[in-house]
Amino acid sequence: MEAGRSMRRELYVNKAKAELGSLAERGVVTSGNAFSSVLFVKGAPNADELAGARPLSGADGKALRAALTALGYTPEDWCAMLAVSRDGAALGADLLREAVAAYDPATLIACDEAAAQALREAYAEQLSRLSDFDEALLAPGKVSRVLGMRVMNLGGFEAALADAHEKQVMWARLKRLPPLGAPY
Secondary structure, X not given: OHHHHHHHHHHXXXXXXXXXXXXXXXXXXXXXXXXXXXXXXXOOOXXXXXXXXXXXXXXXXXXXXXXXXXXXOOOOOOXXXXXXXXXXXXXXXXXXXXXXXXXXXXEEEEOOHHHHHHHHHHOHHHHHOOOOHHHHOOOOOOEEEEOOEEEEEOXXXXXXXXXXXXXXXXXXXXXXXXXXXXXX
């Protein structure tokens, strides 16, 4: 019985490696735990990220990971993706949707307005069906439900780190996304 579980686990890992490898070959840039429940999408990478640093490897990532830990997430329960390739070209809507589907997060967080706009384009049909106008627009701080995911636009996390008040606004927004309970 244990051998069967081990074989299934290996198949899942191999499937994920193939999917994520294919995405990387097509310009999708990611970092973090591919099996996490939280996926951060950053649309306006900083100079270090465009030069090859992993997404959210700077002060913004450190602050986001600390916030998740304070909310009760495990330290490794996050993944990050750029909404642009290393050369700064926007990922197409279809590729972005495919990448999000491959990571299959329970919670999808746009770190900035550029990421929110990319998600609006990728999920336009689903967002148009939401009855709350602010949720449909991915207004900063609103929690939307899209294809079973909680989706939030933080509205400029990296820029907020320079202002004490704006950091508090970001913290208040993140507190709306506590860890979900076990799926059983």
